[in-house]
Amino acid sequence: MKKSLIALAVLAASGAAMAQSSVSIYGIADVWVGKSTFKDNIGGGATFKESTTEMGSGGWDTSRIGFRGTEDLGGGLKANFQIETKIAIDSPAPTSLGDRTAYIGLAGGFGEVQLGKNWTAYDDVWGAHNNNFDSAFTARPSAFGYTDNPNNTIKYISPSFGGFTGAVSYSLGEDKAVAGDESSNVFALNVAYNNGPISVAFAHQKEKVGEDGTKVGLDAEGLVGEFIGVTLADLDPDSKLTNNQISGSYDLGVAKLLATYNKAKLSVLGGDLKSNEYTFGVEVPVAANISVGAGYGQAKLKIDGENVAKAKSFGFAAYYSLSKRTTAYAGYSQTKVTFDGVTGSAKDTLYAVGVKHTF
Amino acid sequence: MKKSLIALAVLAASGAAMAQSSVSIYGIADVWVGKSTFKDNIGGGATFKESTTEMGSGGWDTSRIGFRGTEDLGGGLKANFQIETKIAIDSPAPTSLGDRTAYIGLAGGFGEVQLGKNWTAYDDVWGAHNNNFDSAFTARPSAFGYTDNPNNTIKYISPSFGGFTGAVSYSLGEDKAVAGDESSNVFALNVAYNNGPISVAFAHQKEKVGEDGTKVGLDAEGLVGEFIGVTLADLDPDSKLTNNQISGSYDLGVAKLLATYNKAKLSVLGGDLKSNEYTFGVEVPVAANISVGAGYGQAKLKIDGENVAKAKSFGFAAYYSLSKRTTAYAGYSQTKVTFDGVTGSAKDTLYAVGVKHTF
């Protein structure tokens, strides 16, 4: 009681008023300058080329600002909350507070249960063993994408059992009465093992796609699209997207080896799209505050067992820690897509230098 | 001066940098999981039924984040500011910072004057005596709704005179030159008396509706709509909505009794819509950190003195305080709407469990 009075006196005496709060503010400001190029001569004919010198946000980690806090409930229990929002440092855009994550969690010896908008258990480990430090330079082509942080999510995260951890998430499909588009729900789980130099993870995610291909990037991104004859109209009202991934890394000290293997399956009217995707990488700490990495990734898309498209990607990245919270980085990545029985290819390249500041 | 230096030294010595600020961050994260059901057989025929298992935000109190601060101006005067924003924890949506309230206030012995976006004086006491803890389980059907936090508001809040307080708010109708939709303004006042176990309040609000029925929920919510033959087209350019409420509670110790009575009147082309609305409730503290409540509410809509529709609602709710800042809750509510001379009814039910965390 007396100490408290002293503290208050000290606080009162300081020139500026001081906010007392159970809330922490944190975030990342990450901005880069670079050049992206897109070349396309699929189907033959003249090559289309577009090159852009640009500034971007989140080359190393997504720029964000967050609010979080914790309350001791006694008996080993805690109440947590987190509200985290994306910010495009280069070109701020309309904001939804909590669009990255917004949840209340109850934590204890049993682990933690979280309710709200949240990352799926699949997404939690998706990038853990990605090459090139899981950055914008990561070589990792994929056919469909997946829903990474759905609304209305219930998630359980286990404590660590001798290095083993697990998590399960389920995102409610709230509008079952509505056919098709809105009736999506997402189930995911992961199991991971981290012990000294070894890190391994398995992750699974199954989601209803309905007739809304945007949910899996079928419309504009990824491999599928105009060239393989599959369109949104081919999506079944009951279409499901399944991803299964196993990944791991081993730290040799002089270098860290990383690999991922993912199988994705999307059911459409009249057949199944399957994509086999793998990546390799190596990260080398060349000095106390400098690391360089290199990586390769490939995705192969089949329809009903027949090859239709392939994507190959490679990249390099390096970072230099200016301090505990500020890092300069540079990197290069390239992805090339070809279609079976079609001449030509499409190629995306990016090189960039940037700086990331954590607060 | 010396103390100040000590305080700064102490602060400088602490490992982490510490933000010195005149701003406090506060908020509520409230999320629930439950089931809502809508049944409708108005006009006879087959019953339409839709049931949704869902996660929601703000079952007990609206989830929000806010920034506020105060400055001593000397002479008993203070400058206050507050910027408070809604957050949908379950499904974050595009955000307008300050959409709940955003004002500057000058406070002193005379009370406080606030300028900005703000709750009306009617809204300030609207829920004070609502049953079931003024939550999503409150049994309180109403015909029209009202504007609760208009833009461009000037508000005066009195100090307490032996338990009596009052407030007046006026929200500027800024676009008088524009006919109809935009020319709304809102006037409201309240008088309240709080003394020991007794709490009583009177509140009044009058607002121009113009031809914009959305302002009073005429289009999609409330009782009126397709079944009573009143549509947006019936709104007079000079249509006004008036609400008058008297409400109170008495705390017996073993239980608290609550009641509200509200008269709402909406003028439309060719007649007046009047709604008489009342509620009753009881709240029982069954343990130091557990309370249960029950409530009933009814609204009766008349057009030119003739009954046209009736809504009846009842509900239960309970909370369990896990700590000072975290509360678990559960509740049930049901609202049934019937129309005079029309067979059948529409029924909304909700049951949910949730957790509210204040930060």
Add this chain to the structure above:
Amino acid sequence: MKKSLIALAVLAASGAAMAQSSVSIYGIADVWVGKSTFKDNIGGGATFKESTTEMGSGGWDTSRIGFRGTEDLGGGLKANFQIETKIAIDSPAPTSLGDRTAYIGLAGGFGEVQLGKNWTAYDDVWGAHNNNFDSAFTARPSAFGYTDNPNNTIKYISPSFGGFTGAVSYSLGEDKAVAGDESSNVFALNVAYNNGPISVAFAHQKEKVGEDGTKVGLDAEGLVGEFIGVTLADLDPDSKLTNNQISGSYDLGVAKLLATYNKAKLSVLGGDLKSNEYTFGVEVPVAANISVGAGYGQAKLKIDGENVAKAKSFGFAAYYSLSKRTTAYAGYSQTKVTFDGVTGSAKDTLYAVGVKHTF
């Protein structure tokens, strides 16, 4: 180490948990109530008059909330970040976090380099010598406006060399492959000299307008528009807007004199629009916490050397500091626009009282 422990003990002992953070929150809440009137009898005929009693935000300074922080990188270097967002206190609107500014900066003896969304070097000194305290009452008509805080900006700010400072900014035109509208980029610089009572600044800005006149307010604001026969369709795909300003102030002690002179040039199909714009002002500190100001401004628009339109503006403003962080203010301004060879004029007037609170 010991001190740190004491600090932590003091902090731990205080009743409320205290967020330790490397982030500062700051902002301005500024709200006014006033009357704006628009009168128009250009071309003769009946006078159109519209008068609005209204509440507004940012009469003295734009209302905002911001987050910023700094990290010592050692060796005289610092990493800075800032994320600042506009808030309309009177009528909150959809928010883009960082819409005022969002950048990472690296600062040292060389000055500071900032990357992100940012104010141009022209804008940095644009208002430095505006009359009436660079407020909503500033008398300063202008023909075109300019882009004040573009996305994708690289900015360098020099240190002070005996009172001299300078800054350069370049905002990337990211979409060069797209013809016209999106292919804008902005280059700006300033040189300023501040020494005792003297303050002088030169500023230059050149920006591609493309066919998107909204970028320079050609569609709805400023002088040009329907009355001078120049429309968006007259914009060249390569249209450029150039602004060159010289401005200064001299503080006599009993009064401060201010002046600005700006030349703006906009190229359109078939000719050049040129605007010569100047302002004068005086600010008088009548008491320790009271200042009054008066100002006059004029803009003359020529097309291919011929006069086409003229705007004249004058205004008064005064502020009264209630405290270090809270200021009451009042002001009046009037702008009158006439077109050569056309009878009549358009006149905007505003008078308002307000309060500004800095936090």
